[in-house]
Amino acid sequence: MIHNSIIEAIGNTPLVKLNRVTEGLDLTVAAKVEYLNPGQSVKDRIAVKMIDDAEKEGLIKPGGTIIEGTSGNTGMGLALVAAVRGYKCIFTTTDKQSPEKINLLRALGAKVEVCPTNVDPEDPRSYYSVAKRLSEEIPNSYYPNQYDNLSNLQAHYETTGPEIWEQTEGKITHYAAGIGTGGTITGTAKYLKEQNPNIKVIGVDSVGSVYKHYFETGEFSKDEVKPYLTEGIGEDLIPENVDFDYIDDVVQVNDKNALTMTRKVAEKEGLFIGGSCGAAVYGALEYARNARLGKDALMVVILPDSGTRYVSKIYNDDWMREHGFLDEVND
Numbered sequence: 001m002i003h004n005s006i007i008e009a010i011g012n013t014p015l016v017k018l019n020r021v022t023e024g025l026d027l028t029v030a031a032k033v034e035y036l037n038p039g040q041s042v043k044d045r046i047a048v049k050m051i052d053d054a055e056k057e058g059l060i061k062p063g064g065t066i067i068e069g070t071s072g073n074t075g076m077g078l079a080l081v082a083a084v085r086g087y088k089c090i091f092t093t094t095d096k097q098s099p100e101k102i103n104l105l106r107a108l109g110a111k112v113e114v115c116p117t118n119v120d121p122e123d124p125r126s127y128y129s130v131a132k133r134l135s136e137e138i139p140n141s142y143y144p145n146q147y148d149n150l151s152n153l154q155a156h157y158e159t160t161g162p163e164i165w166e167q168t169e170g171k172i173t174h175y176a177a178g179i180g181t182g183g184t185i186t187g188t189a190k191y192l193k194e195q196n197p198n199i200k201v202i203g204v205d206s207v208g209s210v211y212k213h214y215f216e217t218g219e220f221s222k223d224e225v226k227p228y229l230t231e232g233i234g235e236d237l238i239p240e241n242v243d244f245d246y247i248d249d250v251v252q253v254n255d256k257n258a259l260t261m262t263r264k265v266a267e268k269e270g271l272f273i274g275g276s277c278g279a280a281v282y283g284a285l286e287y288a289r290n291a292r293l294g295k296d297a298l299m300v301v302i303l304p305d306s307g308t309r310y311v312s313k314i315y316n317d318d319w320m321r322e323h324g325f326l327d328e329v330n331d
């Protein structure tokens with residue numbers, strides 16, 4: 001079979017059992033390996049859906065410019081779609097992101113504006129604000145806004161959810177995913193709970209993000225916001241794509257546990273993953289341990305992206321040592 005373009009190769013990623021990092025636990029944990037998408041992340045799914053929907057609604061015209069605030073993965077997905085369909089791309093990102101991610105976007109022909117990380121989202125220098133401003137200034141441009149664009153969660157409702165349901169033959173009991181924009185967890189959970197309302201959904205958050213406190217108290221607290229190194233999950237705002245009605249529990253993971261687990265999964269499972277994947281696995285296993293899940297449980301955990309984007313950070317011993325994480329890696 002010949003695909004008409006690389007866009008048709010998005011999705012249908014494999015579900016792979018974790019065997020060694022789950023030692024001491026009886027449940028089955030299966031990982032949805034999203035780095036096997038053409039852009040090496042889960043975000044390919046939402047990129048094509050957001051652009052498809054924008055084209056249908058006439059929000060983007062041939063030759064137009066796609067502008068987005070992205071930590072890299074959504075940019076990569078959008079850049080692939082733009083390359084195939086002849087759009088230009090401008091991305092804003094933060095100075096916390098790996099240089100690999102920024103160079104990758106530039107390699108696909110996109111322009112990238114690097115903005116400061118530690119400013120409020122409303123600050124005119126933030127990567128959200130700069131993306132918004134550029135989209136107002138540049139004619140025939142489209143700002144997908146993955147945070148509040150519900151095509152994001154819809155992409156997961158239409159693809160990730162059904163794939164997991166079919167791949168587990170309906171036997172999934174627990175679903176764990178990091179919460180960034182919230183699209184992955186909300187869209188997938190909505191589909192899965194429609195098939196079986198007893199499926200438990202576990203959101204994985206970073207220490208330094210607002211989600212866990214918001215989930216537990218219903219209050220948005222700026223006091224929770226602290227800098228952290230794990231890229232892609234946790235927020236300092238509540239995007240439209242997060243719907244806590246579909247989330248049964250939220251586990252917070254710190255950088256040390258997330259990033260050492262990332263290396264462990266690569267070393268023990270042969271899965272070369274990014275840092276938010278390590279956080280998701282750590283959070284999923286911690287939940288399984290605390291809930292005493294036994295052999296009847298089948299947990300699916302999402303691995304959003306690839307280790308290739310973190311070679312100079314998580315997979316660099318000097319960088320890990322600087323942050324005091326290396327001893328755990330050598331355990």
Ligand SMILES: Cc1ncc(COP(=O)(O)O)c(C=O)c1O
Binds near residue numbers: 074180183184231305
């Ligand atoms: C590396 C990485 N992991 C996880 C996520 C979280 O997925 P979502 O935005 O669908 O909540 C993102 C999203 O930005 C990401 O880039």
